[in-house]
Amino acid sequence: MGILVLGGAGYIGSHMVDRLVSLGQERVVVVDNLVTGHRAAVHPDAVFYAGDLADQDFMRQVFKENPDIDAVIHFAAYSLVAESMAEPLKYFDNNTAGMIRLLEVMREVGVKSIVFSSTAATYGIPEEIPIRETTPQKPINPYGESKLMMETIMKWADQAYGIKFVPLRYFNVAGAKPDGSLGEDHGPETHLLPIILQVAQGVRDKIMIFGDDYQTPDGTNVRDYVHPFDLADAHLLAVEYLRAGNESRAFNLGSATGFSNLEILEAARKVTGKEIPAEIADRRPGDPDTLIASSELARDILGWKPKFDNIEKIIESAWAWHSSHPKGYDDRD
Amino acid sequence: MGILVLGGAGYIGSHMVDRLVSLGQERVVVVDNLVTGHRAAVHPDAVFYAGDLADQDFMRQVFKENPDIDAVIHFAAYSLVAESMAEPLKYFDNNTAGMIRLLEVMREVGVKSIVFSSTAATYGIPEEIPIRETTPQKPINPYGESKLMMETIMKWADQAYGIKFVPLRYFNVAGAKPDGSLGEDHGPETHLLPIILQVAQGVRDKIMIFGDDYQTPDGTNVRDYVHPFDLADAHLLAVEYLRAGNESRAFNLGSATGFSNLEILEAARKVTGKEIPAEIADRRPGDPDTLIASSELARDILGWKPKFDNIEKIIESAWAWHSSHPKGYDDRD
Numbered sequence: 001m002g003i004l005v006l007g008g009a010g011y012i013g014s015h016m017v018d019r020l021v022s023l024g025q026e027r028v029v030v031v032d033n034l035v036t037g038h039r040a041a042v043h044p045d046a047v048f049y050a051g052d053l054a055d056q057d058f059m060r061q062v063f064k065e066n067p068d069i070d071a072v073i074h075f076a077a078y079s080l081v082a083e084s085m086a087e088p089l090k091y092f093d094n095n096t097a098g099m100i101r102l103l104e105v106m107r108e109v110g111v112k113s114i115v116f117s118s119t120a121a122t123y124g125i126p127e128e129i130p131i132r133e134t135t136p137q138k139p140i141n142p143y144g145e146s147k148l149m150m151e152t153i154m155k156w157a158d159q160a161y162g163i164k165f166v167p168l169r170y171f172n173v174a175g176a177k178p179d180g181s182l183g184e185d186h187g188p189e190t191h192l193l194p195i196i197l198q199v200a201q202g203v204r205d206k207i208m209i210f211g212d213d214y215q216t217p218d219g220t221n222v223r224d225y226v227h228p229f230d231l232a233d234a235h236l237l238a239v240e241y242l243r244a245g246n247e248s249r250a251f252n253l254g255s256a257t258g259f260s261n262l263e264i265l266e267a268a269r270k271v272t273g274k275e276i277p278a279e280i281a282d283r284r285p286g287d288p289d290t291l292i293a294s295s296e297l298a299r300d301i302l303g304w305k306p307k308f309d310n311i312e313k314i315i316e317s318a319w320a321w322h323s324s325h326p327k328g329y330d331d332r333d
Numbered sequence: 334m335g336i337l338v339l340g341g342a343g344y345i346g347s348h349m350v351d352r353l354v355s356l357g358q359e360r361v362v363v364v365d366n367l368v369t370g371h372r373a374a375v376h377p378d379a380v381f382y383a384g385d386l387a388d389q390d391f392m393r394q395v396f397k398e399n400p401d402i403d404a405v406i407h408f409a410a411y412s413l414v415a416e417s418m419a420e421p422l423k424y425f426d427n428n429t430a431g432m433i434r435l436l437e438v439m440r441e442v443g444v445k446s447i448v449f450s451s452t453a454a455t456y457g458i459p460e461e462i463p464i465r466e467t468t469p470q471k472p473i474n475p476y477g478e479s480k481l482m483m484e485t486i487m488k489w490a491d492q493a494y495g496i497k498f499v500p501l502r503y504f505n506v507a508g509a510k511p512d513g514s515l516g517e518d519h520g521p522e523t524h525l526l527p528i529i530l531q532v533a534q535g536v537r538d539k540i541m542i543f544g545d546d547y548q549t550p551d552g553t554n555v556r557d558y559v560h561p562f563d564l565a566d567a568h569l570l571a572v573e574y575l576r577a578g579n580e581s582r583a584f585n586l587g588s589a590t591g592f593s594n595l596e597i598l599e600a601a602r603k604v605t606g607k608e609i610p611a612e613i614a615d616r617r618p619g620d621p622d623t624l625i626a627s628s629e630l631a632r633d634i635l636g637w638k639p640k641f642d643n644i645e646k647i648i649e650s651a652w653a654w655h656s657s658h659p660k661g662y663d664d665r666d
Contacts, residue, residue, distance in 0.1 A: 085489075085492070085493065086493060087493065088486070088489035088490055088492070088493050089433060089436055089437050089440065089486075089490060089493075089494075092433045092486050092489075093433050093434075093437065096429065096430070096433070096482070097426075097429070097430035097433050097434075100422060100425045100426050100429070100430050101426075101430075103422055104422050104426065107422065142489045142493075145485055145486075145489065149429070149482055149485075152478055152482075153421070153422075153425050153478075156418075156421035156425075156475045156478065157421060157422060159418070159421070160418065160419060160420065160421050160422075160475075161422075
């Protein structure tokens with residue numbers, strides 16, 4: 001057996017590869033175009049290809065050189081909401097059209113299992129909290145739309161070609177490898193916790209909190225946080241689930257607990273011992289009040305048990321990375 | 334001004350090109366990859382390019398050589414429901430990914446108006462009859478999904494880049510140019526009226542009617558028929574609507590009247606004077622009982638007035654084509 005990790009040089013993908021290599025049970029092949037990923041984040045024992053999953057000749061070659069690959073884990077999508085509003089075609093091209101082209105090659109070479117990153121953004125303004133897998137999916141930005149299209153296309157590819165799939169709908173991902181060797185390094189950084197920690201480091205002056213008049217206890221957005229180690233675990237369980245011959249099925253991945261932006265800020269002050277100046281700014285378009293996942297299905301069916309089950313552990317791990325890597329992977333031009 | 338017709342060698346596209354050329358008001362440029370279209374169906378006074386709209390270098394060249402193009406009419410999608418169930422990736426690739434690639438080039442060259450074929454199939458099993466533009470869109474096959482994705486992608490491309498669009502959601506298209514020079518020639522043929530007329534011609538033995546136990550007056554499916562001449566008219570009005578600076582908007586195109594499959598058969602017997610043997614077969618998956626459009630919006634806002642306003646006129650025109658072209662355009666290998 002062998003596994004192909006697309007986007008394995010990215011934030012979550014690199015944790016996945018690290019986990020798979022450390023298990024040592026199968027060949028781990030990584031494809032990443034390094035547009036947002038970092039070569040240094042890829043475990044040296046993985047087989048690495050620099051290239052784009054939408055390049056079908058390249059992908060045919062990867063499968064040909066690694067005939068033991070029987071499952072694909074796909075993290076290679078763009079994922080910034082605000083960028084997707086400004087550049088929707090970039091998202092539909094890379095995420096949606098990329099999935100079509102990938103599936104065409106998987107069909108040709110006969111690889112019939114894929115686990116991929118979907119997102120809480122497919123639910124838009126959710127009709128219920130906690131959000132279940134059956135909550136209606138009504139995205140409110142091109143990022144969420146592009147991921148919902150990926151799920152829809154997979155549904156029909158399963159019906160026609162028997163390619164089985166598990167979309168994992170992540171909530172807010174945060175944290176790093178506790179030894180500080182793998183972490184979050186986006187350019188530009190737009191996520192709450194990394195920016196808070198950059199303020200703690202003195203790299204930025206202050207954190208902007210967008211809106212304090214939401215329908216939440218303290219008025220700031222409430223989100224559900226999950227650690228990339230636990231996400232990697234869920235992907236591994238999902239691959240096992242498909243390899244065991246089960247039917248395609250979507251799962252939410254979250255903690256069933258929500259933290260407001262101000263609660264995250266307070267927890268980060270406590271973990272880092274720094275003041276971390278903050279300022280309330282205007283709301284951004286498209287932020288739902290509260291997003292909290294029910295992940296009962298993942299626990300019941302996949303047997304998923306998140307290990308980073310409190311927010312301070314998540315923040316401590318992120319701080320280990322940020323304090324040892326003030327410039328991230330430091331591989332930018 | 335100039336207009337680009339994608340899929341202008343196809344059934345509906347060729348009627349569009351014929352109409353535009355006969356009006357003589359602007360340059361008419363046609364792109365068709367001739368996979369399902371016929372070179373002989375393209376009016377000789379149109380500028381013709383054989384090529385694929387997903388080939389971006391080719392499309393850049395077409396726009397460069399025809400800088401007067403300010404609007405695009407897009408008919409170049411695959412449209413067979415049953416084929417889409419068996420080959421969904423073909424539909425998502427050509428229809429959905431093709432639209433993404435087309436929009437990227439339109440954005441580059443600054444062409445900001447597009448009218449394109451959408452379909453009643455985006456409504457799936459409709460929640461109300463007649464179907465309005467506000468009826469929820471819930472496709473039940475990859476063809477309908479691929480077209481709904483095209484509409485969704487356009488919505489975001491409008492918001493981000495100001496590319497204005499009109500999706501025209503056709504109901505059942507039937508009929509031909511009354512002089513018999515342009516008509517329907519699909520390979521393979523899967524549509525009701527052409528097959529009925531091929532039986533009348535003696536090219537086939539009998540027509541199969543799929544299911545007679547639907548919730549309709551005579552038990553066979555009820556559909557709303559519209560003539561390609563009237564569709565061409567609606568596209569022309571939609572281009573004028575966008576050129577006048579109006580906002581993007583979808584319109585249904587149908588007659589607000591339904592005919593059952595058996596009623597179409599009876600009308601064809603009357604028009605042709607032939608017996609036309611028929612046989613009731615099993616239902617096909619995915620056929621809703623009844624599809625009837627409300628086209629009030631197209632009439633009120635675009636000023637659309639269909640001329641082929643009764644089913645016998647539509648069948649007479651189709652018979653003019655079939656009886657003079659027993660082998661269609663006769664250009665197959």
